[in-house]
Amino acid sequence: MIPTRTYHYRDPTAAVFGLRELRKRGLTTRGILFLALDNRGETYIAVPEDLDAVTRVRVGDKMGLEPPWEGRYYYFDSIHRLPGDTVLWNGDRRLDDTGSASEVATAVATWLKGASARNVFCGCTPHQPGAWWTVDERSAVVELHQRGIVDCVVTTQGILARRIGEPALFQLTFEQLAKQGPGVGWTPIFRSSLGNVLLIERRVLNYQLVLTCERGVCELDISGLPEQVVETARVELEPGIGVVGRIDGEGFAVTRGEAQPWGLANVGPAELIGSPNQTVLDLPAALAAAK
Numbered sequence: 001m002i003p004t005r006t007y008h009y010r011d012p013t014a015a016v017f018g019l020r021e022l023r024k025r026g027l028t029t030r031g032i033l034f035l036a037l038d039n040r041g042e043t044y045i046a047v048p049e050d051l052d053a054v055t056r057v058r059v060g061d062k063m064g065l066e067p068p069w070e071g072r073y074y075y076f077d078s079i080h081r082l083p084g085d086t087v088l089w090n091g092d093r094r095l096d097d098t099g100s101a102s103e104v105a106t107a108v109a110t111w112l113k114g115a116s117a118r119n120v121f122c123g124c125t126p127h128q129p130g131a132w133w134t135v136d137e138r139s140a141v142v143e144l145h146q147r148g149i150v151d152c153v154v155t156t157q158g159i160l161a162r163r164i165g166e167p168a169l170f171q172l173t174f175e176q177l178a179k180q181g182p183g184v185g186w187t188p189i190f191r192s193s194l195g196n197v198l199l200i201e202r203r204v205l206n207y208q209l210v211l212t213c214e215r216g217v218c219e220l221d222i223s224g225l226p227e228q229v230v231e232t233a234r235v236e237l238e239p240g241i242g243v244v245g246r247i248d249g250e251g252f253a254v255t256r257g258e259a260q261p262w263g264l265a266n267v268g269p270a271e272l273i274g275s276p277n278q279t280v281l282d283l284p285a286a287l288a289a290a291k
Contacts, residue, residue: 003049012103041100060247063270093130106137151200212242233280
């Protein structure tokens with residue numbers, strides 16, 4: 001368990017200055033544990049109480065934390081700074097209702113640039129998924145979920161995502177993004193035999209990516225992108241179990257929820273399942289051992 005401290009900012013400008021001050025005190029992207037807005041559009045950031053311990057925080061550690069706030073808060077899952085400094089973010093679809101989500105996302109992306117970082121990942125929270133993209137804080141926002149595109153994952157070549165209600169993984173290259181924007185050009189690059197894709201692991205690790213589907217999970221080798229994707233493992237699991245991430249050499253961050261046509265509902269904090277050098281094929285046995 002990581003003791004946390006919350007910072008509350010009433011507007012995006014205050015959040016920008018607050019993040020700058022926290023950076024001076026040692027905050028890095030690893031230390032942003034949760035990022036959320038309330039229904040007034042005010043910003044809440046949870047960080048480790050001991051900022052000197054930030055370097056020991058791993059993405060998998062974040063995903064196993066309980067959300068720090070009770071009540072109506074709308075959480076970000078991840079924020080990405082893309083080539084050309086355009087901004088992509090995933091999170092609670094209700095972020096649209098706050099009126100300040102794009103300003104906060106672009107402010108955090110600017111903070112990322114100052115830290116020479118490309119993205120920040122936050123803890124697991126239950127919500128209906130949304131995904132957005134914009135050029136900058138003054139530009140129109142493209143709501144990708146209105147086109148069915150969610151769970152966007154950034155690679156060195158472009159963006160991967162799922163389309164709600166489909167068994168395929170889609171790709172949009174950075175070249176296509178620069179020419180046409182994110183509204184068109186999504187190409188299916190893999191089709192699951194385990195049913196619709198309900199969740200995508202939040203980041204690529206060692207050129208591998210895990211898809212959670214209706215009847216199990218499959219692991220992909222994406223080192224051949226943009227031309228080739230290879231399925232390296234496939235296992236059937238009970239519905240509702242999802243892989244949100246991995247810690248290199250230490251297992252899988254696994255969440256549990258309710259399988260719905262659009263994804264997993266009511267997901268809980270992730271649990272680290274497995275041990276060093278275990279693969280997706282070992283996941284059923286590791287889950288059984290963890291009960």
